[in-house]
Amino acid sequence: MRRLLLPVCLLAAAAVVAACTGDPAPSRPGSTVDDNTTITVADSSEPASLNPVQGFAPYGSSRMYDGLLTYNAGRVLKPLLATGMPQPSADGKSWTVKLHERVLFADGSPLTAADVVAEYNAVLDPAVKSPLRPDFDMLAGVVAVDELTVRFDLSFPSPSFPTRLVLGIIPHTAAPTDPQPPGTGAYTVAGWDKGKQLVLGLNKHYYGLPPKIVKMTVVFVPDDTSRIARMKAGDFDGIEVPQQQAVAVAKFDNVRMVTEDSADYRAVSLPPGPVTGDRAVRLALNFAIDRRDLIGTALGGKGTPAYTPMPDSLPEFVDPQATYRFDRAAAGRILDQAGWAVGPDGIRSHAGVRAAFTVGYPAGDLDRKALAQAFATQLKAIGLDVAAVAGGSAGSAQIISGGNPFDPDLAVRSVLHTGGSANTTAYSDPAVDSALDTAHKATDPAARATAFRAAQRAYIGDPAMVTLAFITHTYAVHDNWSGSVAITEPAIHGPLTWGPWWNVETWTIR
Template sequence: MKRLLASFCALTATLTLAACGSGTPSGDAAGPPRPGGTLRYGLSLAPTCSDPAQSGTNQTLYVTRQIVDSLTDQDPKTGAITPWLAQSWEVSPDARTFTFHLRPGVTFSDGTALTATSVQKNFDAIVHTLTGAKAQLAASYLAGYTGTTVLDPLTAQVGFDRANAQFLQASSTPQLGILADATTAQPADRRCLGNDIGSGPFTYAGYRQGASATLAKRVGYNWGSTVFGHHGAAYLDRIEFTVIPESGVRTGSLSSGQLDAVSDALPQDAPQIEGSGGRLLVTPNPGVPFGIQPNLTRGPLGDPAVRAALLPAINRKELVDTVLGPQFKTATSSLASKTPEYVDLSKRLGYAPDTAKSLLDKAGWAPGSDGIRVKDGVRLSFGVLFSHAFAGNQAILELVQQQLRTVGVDLRLEPASDAEYAARQSRKDFDALYYNTTRADGDILRTVFGLDGQNFNVRGPIPDLDRTLSGELQTTDAAARSELIGQAQQQVLDNGLWIPTIELSQTIGASAAVSDLKFEASARLQFFDTWLHR
């Protein structure tokens, strides 16, 4: 098996502590932040689209988050929703109407003013123009959207045909960031070419699909989020993003001073990065952890007993210890542990291969001559479709493949390019998918597993789960909603809709010249406070 690392002896306590740090690399110069300079950043994958509304991958969002502001922000420490473009808001008791009072004086980078009509055109475009394109998350956040009413130039009232308790948090995401009319008027594909106009602290100065993106500081920017660490414009003059798929090349470029920061730094890269004066910055992702999502309409995965057996058949600790490292965690629920309303279900996800074998025996899946189980002439074999959006995906699945084989399950690996993965996912042409989804709100369960969400399980009604997911969306009482999200986590496992493996962590390598490179609430990078001292 190709492993990401052979041992962890090079990892030190410094690396572990970095996960809890403020995001400021060691070796900071004394004194206040210094404006100016160009930060050179190495992405592990190419951005898929320059439009924040259509952004899906972390590498894409590292770029698009910088050019767009959102109505609200979310404090990464407390989870509280805080002002940004909207300086205040009201939510109706039934959570069907959200009234946002916009900050005066905000302009887009083309000089046009932010108004309530801007909000209206953005949300209308997501629902009516981008639906069916790459704005699946954004569209799910606007489920039941009936329109935005312009009460006055700086007051926008967003309406829904049902309660939508998750929408206030959704208004803090880059997918619902506010773009200028010149962008929202464009068709979906034209919004992916680097011409997007936002009100954010950076603007596009160059964009080459699949290769690079360059951002320039927005001079005069003065309406940052209350979560940001300073007022006024960003410190950096420019950010140059270059796509470098090979981890070793990224690390070498960082250590030699050709880059200032890189994505997806691997544990074996730590000695080289730290040896050159840099460090690793680590934060876990909230949302749905990495896992296998079965298509209930294809092959053996239609059998509930098979799905139930997969849960105890996977040794998640071995995945972390062998393939990843101490900055990663095993999945312990259908939500990642950093997500608000997370419930620890680790007792249900313990490694128990004998339990898995017993479940399969009772369901009539008997071992065949090659060790793979058979029932009614059908082998217990299924494929898992995955992309390389995270560098560890293949190595993790290769180890899962070995683990499942010991209980009589044949897992076939089906690696795919981003384009092929997206096409097959859209057609629901797969036995199972392997991926994760990031969001700092438990409503991500509805997006992933709800009948009105993506429904990659290709399932029919499951009354208990459907009532729970509908209930959390419509419940405005925080305690009651928390209880429902807790129930939903268990019901997802009860029905075998997700076979969790590991929690994703963002691991950034940063040189000693970089200060205050921070993560926002959904574990994406925020460059507004970042500065250089070289």
């Protein structure tokens, strides 16, 4: 695990303030600089809903919601709302959880088994359309044994089922579509100005020690350049920083740079179509990309090469042979054999189809823009005409992200299995599905690991995308506080879940 704190020095900010005119100013009375009790941070994206049933903070670590279980800094599950770890039945087809007494939601209502039952049944209910439902295919039902005891009944044994119990719990009286139901976390929503900012205040019913930081304002700024400029101007106490800008941001006044390892991959999706849907093209692309050079060029060296979505943070499941060597000659031979011939202009074509496509990236995302441009540049060497474009058209290749350092089912199955919740390219391979299904239902740890490695070997022969790198998350944080603890992060991260703020309720004034 890697975490770096870099020294800071003083830079003037007047020019940046002028450049930021027109941006909405965050509500920041009594800022951290003045009294060390509030914090204002920026997030690159705004959640559509804060409801865990609708997919908010699916891996836990939310400011407002607690799960039955949570992860410690070593990514080991531990009880939170539960009094102890879930207890499996002898046949492994049910898990029993006991709840703490006298825990209250932010609205003052008590936590009971009815709340847990209602939430997980809502996830299973097709009418609710929870995006998490595919990840709970082993869950047949949930019942209250008594007021503070819950039993989860499974359709087949699933030793990894407790990883699903980090989902934040909401009251049974809350609608599963309510965008901001109360929770039991240290903070509660004090105000949400959609499109601008979300303000968190202390949950007066919180069962733990009150946090030192009593107010957290999260301002939504999707444009990287604007977010950096406003950090420099003093608007924010923390932001995520694009890799290539990290050195410059490290020079800002009173800033610590924090870097975290992650299971967050960046990849180019290869959707169905005459070019990116061709198996030979997909294989050739994976051989043609120099991932180490791309990481150095686009990410300032902050990342590790990736070939499948299986992260290095789950080493027992990684197949070290499931890689692509960097070999553009081999890529050319694959294309030649498939009939993609080089034309007079140096660009290949096959059956009248030119080997050209676009790779889209979110406007304002500097890292993804740099990746798309570096990817496009490298492919010219094998006769492909690829253009990096902001946004991209519907159905076009995109720079995508994902990843989970906690469980290989959630990290890989959801991405590569037919119909998986994160399968964005309609990918389907019988050999991959078979291996993933075996892993999904395996009760022996060794057999599970063997099946996941088999899935990776099957996948690299018929890839769905060009997985480029697992990126290092980089943040700039005001140096007023201490207490942030290193952890390997999932793709879902930021001020509201994970990021250096994942344990902000325990921070102390420096």
